[in-house]
Amino acid sequence: MRSTTLLTVAGGLGFLALWKAIVVIGGYPTFILPPPELVAARLVTGWTSGQIGPHAAATLVEVMLGFGVGAALGLIAGYALGRSSIVARVVSPYLVAAQATPILALAPVLALWFGPGLLGKVIIAALIVFFPVAVSAMVGIRSVDRGLLELGRSLRATRRQVLLTLEIPAALPSIFGGLRIGITLAVVGAIVGEWAGAERGLGVLVNIARGSLFDIPLMFATLVTIAGFGVTLYLVVVLFERRLVGVR
Amino acid sequence: MMTATRGRIDVRGVRLSFARPGIDPLPVLDGLDLSVAGGEIVTLIGPNGCGKSTLLRVIAGLIPADSGSVRLDDALIAGPDPRIGLVFQEPRLLPWRTVAANVGYPMELGGVPAPERAERVASALDRVGLRDAAHQLPGQLSGGMRQRAALARALVLEPDVLLLDEPFSALDAITRDRFNVELLKLWGRLRTTIVVVTHSIPEAIFLGDRVVVLSRRPGRVVADVTVPLAGPRTLEDLDAAAVTSAARAIRAHLDPEVEAA
Numbered sequence: 001m002r003s004t005t006l007l008t009v010a011g012g013l014g015f016l017a018l019w020k021a022i023v024v025i026g027g028y029p030t031f032i033l034p035p036p037e038l039v040a041a042r043l044v045t046g047w048t049s050g051q052i053g054p055h056a057a058a059t060l061v062e063v064m065l066g067f068g069v070g071a072a073l074g075l076i077a078g079y080a081l082g083r084s085s086i087v088a089r090v091v092s093p094y095l096v097a098a099q100a101t102p103i104l105a106l107a108p109v110l111a112l113w114f115g116p117g118l119l120g121k122v123i124i125a126a127l128i129v130f131f132p133v134a135v136s137a138m139v140g141i142r143s144v145d146r147g148l149l150e151l152g153r154s155l156r157a158t159r160r161q162v163l164l165t166l167e168i169p170a171a172l173p174s175i176f177g178g179l180r181i182g183i184t185l186a187v188v189g190a191i192v193g194e195w196a197g198a199e200r201g202l203g204v205l206v207n208i209a210r211g212s213l214f215d216i217p218l219m220f221a222t223l224v225t226i227a228g229f230g231v232t233l234y235l236v237v238v239l240f241e242r243r244l245v246g247v248r
Numbered sequence: 249m250m251t252a253t254r255g256r257i258d259v260r261g262v263r264l265s266f267a268r269p270g271i272d273p274l275p276v277l278d279g280l281d282l283s284v285a286g287g288e289i290v291t292l293i294g295p296n297g298c299g300k301s302t303l304l305r306v307i308a309g310l311i312p313a314d315s316g317s318v319r320l321d322d323a324l325i326a327g328p329d330p331r332i333g334l335v336f337q338e339p340r341l342l343p344w345r346t347v348a349a350n351v352g353y354p355m356e357l358g359g360v361p362a363p364e365r366a367e368r369v370a371s372a373l374d375r376v377g378l379r380d381a382a383h384q385l386p387g388q389l390s391g392g393m394r395q396r397a398a399l400a401r402a403l404v405l406e407p408d409v410l411l412l413d414e415p416f417s418a419l420d421a422i423t424r425d426r427f428n429v430e431l432l433k434l435w436g437r438l439r440t441t442i443v444v445v446t447h448s449i450p451e452a453i454f455l456g457d458r459v460v461v462l463s464r465r466p467g468r469v470v471a472d473v474t475v476p477l478a479g480p481r482t483l484e485d486l487d488a489a490a491v492t493s494a495a496r497a498i499r500a501h502l503d504p505e506v507e508a509a
C-alpha cells in the first residue's frame with residue numbers, strides 16, 4: 001500500500017521532470033510549451049483571481065448531471081438487457097450503432113437543437129456514460145450464480161427481494177467497473193459539448209485562453225484542472241466501490 | 249415443539265422429463281413412489297444422473313412433476329414450502345454476506361424482525377458449532393464450515409423436513425464421518441424428517457433408518473432396505489454383521505459402475 005503510493009508520487013515527479021527537461025533541452029517558448037512551474041503558478045492565480053472557478057463550476061455541474069442521468073438510464077437498460085435475452089437481441093444492435101457514432105459528430109447537432117445552455121452538455125455526457133454502464137450492468141446481472149437464484153426460489157424470495165439481495169450485490173463489482181469508465185467519460189462528454197458551443201465551462205476556457213487571451217499557461221492550467229476533475233471524480237467512485245463492494 | 253408424526257412425505261407416481269431442444273425430452277423420474285414417515289431418516293442412493301437431485305427438487309417444490317403428486321402431511325406440495333429445508337451439494341452462501349447474515353437470510357426474506365432474527369441465528373450457529381465464525385465471510389471458511397453454515401441456514405426456519413443433497417460429498421472422508429455423527433446428534437434433538445442423498449453405501453447405512461436404492465435413469469425405486477440398527481449409532485456399528493448383509497442387499501441392486509466409485 002505505502003510503496004505503491006510512493007511509486008505513484010515518483011511517477012508524477014518523473015512526469016514533471018521530463019516535461020521540464022523537454023522545455024529546457026528543446027528550448028520551447030512559453031506559447032508552445034510552458035514549463036511546469038509556470039503552469040503551476042498560473043493554476044494558482046487562475047483560481048485565486050476567480051478566472052477558472054466559474055468555468056470549473058459549470059463543467060462540474062454538467063459532469064455530475066450527465067453522469068447521474070447516463071448512469072441511471074444505463075443501469076435500468078443494463079438490467080433489462082441482462083434479464084431478458086429478447087430485449088438484448090432486439091435492442092443491442094441499436095445500442096451498438098449509437099455507441100459507434102462518434103460523440104464528436106453528434107455534439108454540434110445537439111448544440112443546434114438545445115442551444116449553448118446546460119441541457120445539451122448534460123445530454124452529451126449522459127449519452128457517453130450510458131453505454132459502458134449499461135454493458136457492465138448487463139454483464140453483472142447475467143453473472144449472478146444460478147445456484148443462488150435457485151436458493152432464492154427455494155426460500156420463496158419475491159422478484160424485488162431477488163433483485164435487492166441477489167442480483168444487485170452480485171452485479172456490483174461489474175457495475176462499478178462501468179461506473180469507473182463512465183465517470184471519466186462524463187468529463188470528456190462535458191468538454192466536447194462545450195467545444196460545440198457554450199458560454200461557460202473549462203472547455204470554453206481552453207478556447208478563450210488559446211484564442212482571445214493568448215494565455216498559454218492558463219490554457220495548460222485549465223487542462224490540469226480538467227485532469228484533476230477526472231482523477232478526483234474517479235477516486236470518489238472508487239471510494240463508493242470500497243464502501244459497497246468491500247472485500248469478498 | 250415437534251411431534252414425530254409431523255413431516256410425513258408421500259411421493260406418488262412422480263413422472264418427470266426435461267425438455268431438450270431438437271430432441272425428445274429426457275425422462276428422469278419414471279413413476280416414482282416413496283413414503284417417508286415423520287421423523288424418519290431415509291437415505292437415497294443410486295447411479296450418477298439417475299435423478300436423485302431432481303427428486304429432491306420435486307419434493308422441495310422447486311420443479312413441478314409432469315404427473316403424480318408430492319404430499320407433506322397430506323397437503324399437496326405445489327411450490328417451495330417453509331416447512332421444508334433444503335441443503336444443496338454446494339453451500340450456496342452469499343459470498344458478500346457474513347455467516348450470520350447468510351444464516352439469517354431466510355428469515356430476512358420472510359420478514360422476521362431483526363432482534364428475533366439475531367437470536368435465532370445465534371442458536372442455529374450454536375447448533376452446528378459455528379458460533380465463532382458468525383462474523384466471517386464465506387470466503388474465509390473451510391469447505392466443511394461453509395457446509396455447516398448452509399445446514400444452519402436450512403435449520404433456522406425450523407422445518408419439519410430436511411432435504412440434503414450429498415451434503416458432505418466435497419469433504420474428506422474423516423471430516424465426513426464426523427459430520428455424519430454430528431448430523432445424527434442434531435437429528436436426535438430435532439427429530440425432523442430427513443431425506444439425504446449419498447454416494448456411499450456405508451454412509452447410507454450409517455445415516456438411514458431406511459436406504460432407498462434408485463435405478464438408472466429414468467429413476468425408479470428398485471430396493472428399500474431397512475437398516476438393522478437400533479438406538480443411537482456409532483461408527484463402530486458399521487462393522488456389525490447385520491450391516492454387512494444390508495450392504496450386500498443394497499449393492500446387489502446398484503449398477504456395478506457405482507460400486508466401483
Ligand SMILES: Nc1ncnc2c1ncn2[C@@H]1O[C@H](COP(=O)(O)OP(=O)(O)O)[C@@H](O)[C@H]1O
Nearest residue numbers: 266267276295296297298299300301302303465
Ligand atoms: N434443469 C435440468 N434441465 C435439463 N436436464 C436436467 C436438469 N437437471 C438435471 N438434468 C438431467 O437429469 C438427469 C438427472 O439429474 P440429477 O437429478 O441431477 O441426477 P443425480 O442427482 O442422480 O446425479 C441428468 O441426466 C441431468 O443431466
Ligand SMILES: [Mg+2]
Nearest residue numbers: 300301302413
Ligand atoms: Mg445430484
